Amino acid sequence: xxxxxxxxxxxIGIRPxxxxxxxxxxxxxxxDDGIVEVRLVGSxxxxxxxxxxxxxxxxxALMLAHRDVKRVEQVR
Numbered sequence: 001x002x003x004x005x006x007x008x009x010x011x012i013g014i015r016p017x018x019x020x021x022x023x024x025x026x027x028x029x030x031x032d033d034g035i036v037e038v039r040l041v042g043s044x045x046x047x048x049x050x051x052x053x054x055x056x057x058x059x060x061a062l063m064l065a066h067r068d069v070k071r072v073e074q075v076r
Contacts, residue, residue, distance in 0.1 A: 002030045002068045010065045011038075014058055018044055025058060034070035036062060050074075 008027050018024050023044030028037040038058065044050050059072035 001032075002034065002036070002066060004030055006066065007036055007062065007069075010062055011058075014061055017057065018042075018053070021047075023047065023053075028075050034068050036069055036072045037075045038072060039075055 004027060007030055011025055011027060015024060021043050023040065023042040025044065026039040026041055028039050030036050038054075040047075040050055040054065044053060047053070054072060054074055059069075062069045062072055
């Protein structure tokens, strides 16, 4: 089962890349069915490439690190 703590620990490795461009990611919730909800903040919030960051960066990294992650969703 996924926990907020294990996902948060994985996000630590992703944050430096987001921080380079003035952005960040906040963990909002992890559901029982493997959905991770995050909020993009800073420059990531309004970046036209944010969906690529979410899918190709954050979602991919979390799915590789945790087999129980099914999807990452952005919430506002």
